[in-house]
Amino acid sequence: MSSNTGRVFARRAVLWLAVSLGLALPHSAWAQAEAAKEDTVNVRAVARELLRDRQWQMACALLETVYGRQSNRGDVLLMQATCSRELGRYEDALAYYHRLIELQPDSVRARAELGGLYLRVGRVEEARREFAQAAKLSQRADAAELLERLVQALAPIGEPAAVARRGKYWQVEVYGGLVHDTNLNGGPSASTIAAVIGGVPVDLTLTKDSQPIEDAGWNAGVTAxxxxxxxxxxxxxxxxxxxxxxxxxxxxxxxxxLAAALALLYRKDGFSASIQPNFRLYRQQDDTDTAAYGVTARATQALDDGWRITGSVGYFDQNVPSNDDRDAKGGLASFGFSKLLSPRVEVGAEYLVQRERANEGIYSRTLHGPVLYAVASVHQKVVLTGSYRYSDIHYDDRQAIFPHTRHDDQHIASIGVDWDIGEWTTKGLRLRGQYTYIDNRSNLDAYRYDRRILSVGLAMRF
Structure with a gap:
């Protein structure tokens, strides 16, 4: 159905309802006719069905024709606010929410939805105020806690009231768990690989140590x-x-x-930015494998309707003591967006580009590709995360033993769950699990592999 046809149909439907409900009555007879009108056709039930079918235009037209714009019915005002919001008529929606709150000042839903609308149109301070009021009014502990989190997330960095609600500026988390890895060494899926020796193509048979190694173990960590x-x-x-x-x-x-970083943060209304020097040290068998330091700058701008755009640039310097040829310097950049679908669900996407220039050309490479992610609070105490990353990886030079320059297509998918079990155990205790699948598709047999990593553990947050 075209938009024009839809509008005509909406007008005809409203006209039919108006006639059937006797809307030609003079204004003085309106109050007497209202009860009879509801008995004839349940207008609110019809409107609810239209809203469920996402017929926003028809729902708004019906409600405004029957009840006007200054109804004294809370459910009507809420429906009018909903359809106006979904049509992008934000000023109308704000007016309906304000009218509803005048009539029902203790309505948690009205204040929470008004806060969401303020957030959608970029009026962060007013959103925070409504969320805070809704949190005070809510009788449900889980809803109050969720609203309080929104208040904290939107608060200016150093606001005293926000500090009092947080209770502290620090956080420490201790984690311990079990891990199972199907390919510790990133060993190739094939038992033989194609190579070139002295200009002659050969097939090399891999030793057992070069093939995928599967094992389980334990892991532990502290973050602060x-x-x-x-x-x-x-x-x-x-x-x-x-x-x-x-x-x-x-x-x-x-x-x-070991990883450490110190960031300078800035936030004003819907804009935030940071610049962060960082350092990371990775060791294997008690020997330093990689040491890297760098700096990353990032900026985020909140837009209307729950959207945010973000971008970053960075520089890094990597040192590999066991192989100077792999020492590298590089840069990275990204651009992306996210969408707050509801106070409990956020989705986003980002495109990353990274360039690494190593001492030896066979280790120099360019990576680029998208990252998709979603975070959902399916229950007040359970948070689900999911992500997918694709990287197109090109190396600069060909390794002498292989016929072609290496080119990988890497796919990484991950899902995770974080469950706050403090209510039944000790405050701050969380059950955490994550599954990651890596599929590295390479034009060289030696680098074609897949890997599955499953970890389950407990985290204590202080």
Whole structure:
């Protein structure tokens, strides 16, 4: 149905309802006719059906024709606010919500939805105010906690009231769990690989140690954050993490890492930005495998209707003590967007480009591709995450033993769950699980592999 046809049909439907409901009555007879009108046709039930069918235009036209724009019925005002919001008539929707709150000042739903609409149109401070009021009024602990999280997320960095609600500027989390990895060493899926030796094509048979190694083990880690507000717009955020993984059957793959970063943050209304120097050290078998440092700058702008756009640029310097040829310097950039579908669900996408220039051309490479992600709070205490990343990876030079320059298509998919079980155990305790699948498709047999990693553990947050 075309948009013009839809509008004509909506007008005809409303006209038919108006005639059947006796809307030609003079204004003085309106009150007496209202009860009889509801008995003849349940207008609100019809409107609810239209809203369920996403017929926003028809629902708005019906409700306005029957009830006008200053109804004293809360359910009518809520439906009028909903259809106006979905049609993009934000000023009308705001007026309906305000009218509803005048009539029902203790309505949690009205204030929460009004806060969501303010957030959609970029009026962050007013959104925060409505969420805070809804949190105070809510009788449900889970809803109140969710609304309070929204208030905290939208608060200026150093606002005293927000500090009082948070209770602290620091957070520490301790994690311990089990891990199972189907391919510790990234071994190729094939048992033989094509190579060129002395200009002659040959097939090389891989030793058992070069083929995929599967094992299970345990991992543990500690992460910490500290936020130091400079004023209501600027702050410093210090972050650090240490982790280690030990395998039951292959100790030569045991590893540990250390990461640290200090970010300068800025936020004003819907805009935020950061610049973050960072450092990371990765060791295997007690020897340093990689040490890298760099700096990343990132900016995010909130738009209307729950959208955000974001971009970043960065530089890094990587040192590999065991192989100087792999020492590299590089840069990265990204651009993306996210959409808040509801207070509980956010989805987003980002496109990343990274360039690494190593001392030896066979290790220099260019990577680019998209990242898709989603975060959903399916229950107040359960958060689900999902992500997918594709990387198109081109290496600069051909390795002498192989007939072609390496080119990989890498796919990484991951799902995770975080369940707050503190209500039944100890406050701050969380059950966490994650499954990651890696499919590295390469034009060279030696680098074609897949890998599955499953981890389950407990995290204690302080």
């Amino acid at each position: 954050q500290y936020l130091h507000p400079l004023n209501d717009r600027w702050a410093l955020l210090a972050q650090g993490a240490v982790s280690m993984t030990s395998y039951f059957g292959h100790s030569d793959f045991n590893n540990d890492s």
